[in-house]
Amino acid sequence: VSPQPGVPPEEAGAAVAAESSTGTWTTVWTDGLTSLDRYKGRCYHIEPVPGDENQYIAYVAYPLDLFEEGSVTNMFTSIVGNVFGFKALRALRLEDLRIPVAYVKTFQGPPHGIQVERDKLN
Secondary structure, three states: OEEOOOOOHHHHHHHHHHHOOOOOOOOOHHHHHOOHHHOOOEEEEEEEOOOOOOOEEEEEEOOHHHOOOOOHHHHHHHHOOOHHHOOOEEEOOOOOOOOOHHHHOOOOOOOOOHHHHHHHHO
């Protein structure tokens, strides 16, 4: 995360977590129907990048309830989505992604078995 001048790194990290989960720039009438705390991403740790001024590593966690089971597309749309154009940031890069075993287990795998998939690649 590289925040814009005047934006503290903690605020930039929190903004990324919010924007990529439940944050929005407009009022949504459904906000009152459920507690957003259950679904929002959280920036739980920020550390400076050694040797790079004004660059930080922001660790963000998301609740599994935020994602549709077995959908890589939904997961990446939620995490990456439009957050890379966020105005509070000068730059943003996804460095690493850790997927919990509980979410991995929601994927059914190839529909024809691994050998058929390998044969297609050859």
